[in-house]
Amino acid sequence: MLAVGTDVVAPRDPCVPPASTPTARRVLAVALLLVLAQTITRGVLAVDGNLYWDDLILTGRATALPLLSPEFLFHNHDGHFMPAAFLTAGVTTALAPLQWWAAAATLIGLQLLAALAVLRVLWLLLGPRPALLAVLALYLFAPLTLPAFAWWAAGLNSLPLQAALAWVAGDALLLARTGRRRYAVTGTVVTVVALAFFEKSVLVPFAAYALLALTLRVDGVAAPLRTAWREGRRLWLAAAAVVAVWAACYLAVATTGMRVPAPAEAAQFAHHGTSLGVVPAMLGGPWRWERWPPGPPWANPPTGLVVAGWIVLLGTLVVTLRCTQRTGWVWAAAAAYVAASEAAMMLARSGPGTTYEIAQTLRYTSDGAVVLAFGFALIVRAPRRADAGRVGAVARHLTRPVVATAIVLGLVASSLWSTVTFARSWHDNPGADYLATARASLAAHRDVPLLDQPVSLMTLLPVAAPWNSAAHVFAPLADRPEFASSTPELRALDESGRLVEATIGAVRWIGPGTEPGCGTRIGQAGAPVPLDGPVMIWEWTAQLNYFASVDGTVAVGLGAGEPVTVPVRRGLNRAYVRMYGTGTELSVRPLTPGLELCVGAGPVGVVVQGTVTVP
CATH class of the missing domain: 2.60.120 (Jelly Rolls)
Structure with missing residues (x-):
């Protein structure tokens, strides 16, 4: 166990009050209120939704096949290997056939689990300092996670991944701090569950290792990569065994159909996914959504927001690198995760019939919101430079409580507006009216058999x-x-x-x-x-x-x-x-x-x- 184990999971600032103080209790209470506010906001969005596209494939297969059969659980769904998602859909369908409220309940529950897991990691990284609330609010209300939440089939993939990214990272920090074996066990179990929901969860142990190593580096620990390996070895070895077994199952079941896009195509996908997707979302955008029915909504930010997003992002990069120590690799790791998500999207979804706007649906980078929250927390945790000059003066002004609070409230307000406009677009789902009308019409004419039809x-x-x-x-x-x-x-x-x-x-x-x-x-x-x-x-x-x-x-x-x-x-x-x-x-x-x-x-x-x- 690390001699400086407490520093791995607690802030270095000696002015931060311990977790038992009134300040800590107030911070925790406000954090839980923020989680409750997100649950209510997302709950309103979920209740106003309906079963859509792949959701109906999941419910149809759940009825046609035995719940625990290999044909049902290990089906290759458009390149996805997701037995736990199928099982969840099957149980939900059996309990409430074609009832959207039941699907919405699973989305709300999974989103709450992810939010609490992120709060746990932020508490471990920052302790009960008010800055935790700002980072937590940016994750909770980020439009980056909206599209994957609203669509049941996508949420059954994305939300367990978000929860696992945070939970296993927290277990890695606690394992390094305490040396207790239980954190290696729970981290491994959560990795198994996440992989059963979504193949992208293969990144979970790597993200946890990166967070531990970056935390050690920010804290000034020598040889952070080697130290992170040593202190979390039990978790890393168990996760490696799990990934090896999972990889064999995945390769036996799934046909990826990957295609390497041409450089010009890749550049367009990156532009649409980054400049028109992730970057505006960091300012609470995109504010506007477009839709080509029956396809899902995609971000359509105004040009001014895109430009402002890049200016703020690059400005934040310069200020944090100039004013904090050892945060360059934090930025590099966050950028690498988002780039890896976009690369996976290109490999799996690019093709002659694919438009670049698919990158603007934000589903393929939604888990990046968790990693970005980790990154901001590490930047807040990092020690300040004494020789920051004018940039440091600007940073001190921006971090004044009144100014920082105003900035965060502005970003949250921007995010909520994007949520409202997304809800309007998502509600415009012609398939929902068709399903409702068909249910009533079929119930009123049960006397005569029907021939099947599309x-x-x-x-x-x-x-x-x-x-x-x-x-x-x-x-x-x-x-x-x-x-x-x-x-x-x-x-x-x-x-x-x-x-x-x-x-x-x-x-x-x-x-x-x-x-x-x-x-x-x-x-x-x-x-x-x-x-x-x-x-x-x-x-x-x-x-x-x-x-x-x-x-x-x-x-x-x-x-x-x-x-x-x-x-x-x-x-x-x-x-x-x-x-x-x-x-x-x-x-x-x-x-x-x-x-x-x-x-x-x-x-x-x-x-x-x-x-x-x-x-």
Whole structure:
């Protein structure tokens, strides 16, 4: 254990009161009030949200697959390896199917956990000095974390990562301070949990090591890298073993599909992610958000804010380097983390169909807010230079309590305005109205089975197939009709989510048959029902106009395609049958003993809403 162990986690300033003083209690009380304020603010944002895009894929898979099955937990979701996120989504869906309040509750809980973990680290680095409140407020209200919080699927990745970054870093500091093994154990356990939520959590132990080493360097400890390794060795070795096992699982399950962008592309991604994303967010921006439905909002800061952000950032860099000792590597480490996040985004998401605005969604750099909070805390902790000159005079003026408080309040106000404008953009989600209307419409028409169909393009695009089908999206609901391969009444969900009457847009026609008054007679052995021409291989819907001798079931197929089972009723009726295949005839075979049918003419084609006039 370090001889100067207390200095690893406590401020060097001897004027800072100990944690048991009234000042310390006041600082802690205000810090907890700030966390409560963030919880309320983010809670309002979450409650006003709704299930969106990947959220519906998660809920659909949770219903279609057993909760603890490898197929469900170890699915490669767009390059992500996230069994704990799938498990959370599965449990939430089972308890409250397609209920947004349940998803919002998980977001609020995870955000609170992350906020408390960051407060813990700041307390370890700064102790109960008022400057802690400023750094904490900047993290709590930073717009950088907004987009990843509001979207459930993204929050299940990002929020556990943020919490783990802070918790494991705190455990590393406490392990170096006390030497107690329990901090190596809890740090390892949290790393395991974080990796189960999001593959980017592989950075957690590296960030913890960097924070410990930088803290030692700021405190003037010789050989900080070697000392950080020695004092945290038990945690680093355990984390290395965890990462090795996780890496084997990840490589066996996930297909990354990484692509190295051209230098010009990389420069554009970096510009959009840094100048139009991270830098304005450090001043509470972007203030404005744009959206191309059904895509998520992305930051669109005014040019003046971008310029001001760079001026303030570079000015802060100059002042802190000139006025504090040994903080150059702090800046370098924070910049490296943000750059690594942007590089990972480029490798995983760049491609011919990707716009540069994806970097402005801020989801890929949201965890950088935790690292930036670490960096500001270390700068506050660092000893001051005695020979700072005019720059030092400026710094002393800016750090006067009244001036510093005004600056922080201004940044928080700027951040809250960005939160308001983001909430307006996020609320403009056409998929939410579709889901609400469809739920009500399905509940009101439970009597007749429905043929499956893709949901509205504003809810899920075809690239999400097969999870963009109504049968998967609405599978969690109990109060709905059954989705089946045949139905006696043809209905479909329109673009607003209403269940409306539908018909078949004919591509081919079932022939009138050769037997007068019957059409094509189907005996117990079955018979082919010819079409008026061939159809290509596809999923077609046939209108089967029939007369049945008794109630029963028949098997209907198209060419060599897999036949589907269709219930039929005694007398003159019709059934709409969905089947996959190709060829020039349907095959119809009774499955019920004694059942015979007469099949008349009818269309074969695709389902369309409303009525169609056919010549």
